[in-house]
Amino acid sequence: MMVPVVIIGAGPTGLTAATLLAQYGVECLVVERWGSVYPLPRAVALDDEVHRILARLGLHDEFAAISRPHRGLRLVDRTMRVLAEFQRDPATGRHGYPQGSLFDQPELEAILRRNLARYGTATLRGNTDVTTLTQDADGVRLDLTDTVTGEHAVLRAEYVLGCDGANSLTRASISATMHDLGFTQRWLVVDVSTEAELGQWDGVHQLCDPARPGTYMRVGRTRYRWEFRLAPGETADDFRDMTRLHPLIAPWTGTHPAAGLEVVRVAEYTFRARVADRWRDRRVFLLGDAAHLTPPFIGQGLGAGLRDAMNLAWKLAGVLDGTLPETVLHTYEIERRQHARTMIKLAKVIGTAMTAGGRAGDVIRRAVAPRLHLVPGLKELATDSQTPPLRRSDLVKRPRLRHTLAGRLCPNVTLDGERRLDDVAAGRFAIVTATEPPAALRADIERRGAVLVEARPGSELHRWLTNGRAHAALVRPDGTVLGAARRLSVVCAVLAGLDRNVWRRTTGQPGRGGHMG
Secondary structure (H helix, E strand, O other), X not given: OEEEEEEEOOOHHHHHHHHHHHHOOOOEEEEOOOOOOOOOOXXXXXXXXXXXHHHHOOOHHHHHHHOEEOXXXXXXXXXXOEEEEEEOOOOEOOOOOEOEEEOOHHHHHXXXXXXXXXXXXXXXXXXXXXXXXXXXXXEXXXXXXXXXXXXXXXXXXXXXXXXXXXXXXHHHHOOOOEEXXXXXXXXXXXXXXXXXXXXXXXXXXXXXXXOOOXXXXXXXXXXXXXXXXXXXXXXXXXXXXXXXHHHHHHHHHOOOOOOOOEEEEEEEEEEEEEEEOOOEEOOEEEOHHHOEEOOHHHOOHHHHHHHHHHHHHHHHHHHHOOOOOHXXXXXXXXXXXXXXXXXXXXXXXXXXXXXXXXXXXXXXXXXXXXXXXXXXXXXHHHHOOOOOOOOOEOOEOOOOOOOOOOOOEOOOOEOOOOOEHHHHHOOOOEEEEOOOOOHHHHHHHHHOOOEEEEOOOOOHHHHHHHHOOOOEEEEOOOOEEEEEEOOHHHHHHHHHHOOHHHHHHHHOOOXXXXXXX
């Protein structure tokens, strides 16, 4: 049996990749060793760029119902004195969603699974372990074991996406190794459920205590998360006794845990900063934690995996239906690896600044943190959810020495009172222009199957273009700007130079043109 795409792992990354492929009509199979949603929480935060991906899956309303807007970051010392506070506006940002959201991962995975079940081209097979994975000239062979019955089976796939986490079998099968970026810390993670209102500020609290750094956040109506760095020799087992756990969380709870607080989990996690040295071998790709591990200090771990899926899915769909050249798959690692590495390094810097330095570091934080708001632009840097642009590739036309919108996400603005840009583009390429196109040029754009979006003067989209020193931009199906220019004719020339089959794939209409120049 040959399946076009097999996805190993039914976590958020794997489910997102499967849903995006299913939206393009690609048949895919997701195999997962667990029989149902993994019951314990892990990731708890994502930004509006990643929220936008969930909306692309059709999950905006469902995710909004299980999440809480992230109101920013508060730095506190060991006495709970506020050293600094960076507030986020809980209202919608440039993409139409809160700049940050807090949630319970099992609830997110549940809605992702229900959503995937709506697509007839996608199948989820639980209680299935992949034991070996090998490639040959015709595809990929997977040896499977049913974890309930012990039965073995063999499956063949045209492509395999390894979304199987930090201990990835897929990564081992392509002889990829993790490059350590020099950050390893052991932390205690405590998840609590209670109907009681703790009366705390609804943002992330970072405890800047060199002896016991910690983090607190409310992630749901009744769910709360604490994380504390473990000292050498300590383990999670040392804190399963309430007499040891209570002193850690008491500054926030204000009451004994037995009074209405249910401890859902006490676990140990090792926070690491690592990136795989290769993300692809022929027909096998790495996504999510299989490709990168991010310390949690900026809430980008889960989001990085969803970004991987968004970047790869539309390219792989085009290759599978023969309307995109196989070479476009090279751009996946080029674009995503550097982006992930940049975010990991940022998380490492933030984590070190908030937790390291011993007593000297504590003194510096006490002196400097209350004055951080005086640093020009620092508040915007601390609260802005916009991530760095993708690096240059065949699908990101970035000039080397000039400011450009290329590689950045086009804002998902409201265009006609209700529909946003993503709703109008509907997974197709789009040209955003501040210049009224001549009738002939408009007809040519439409004939090629691209969506034409006019940025009216004074609109948010118009300001985005002009602030980016452009009057037109070509936006990819994943919302990333392929290229931008001051003249609409230049952007249209890039459109005309794209492989004509791209437009047939995204719209069902034939196009014209040669190869990308």
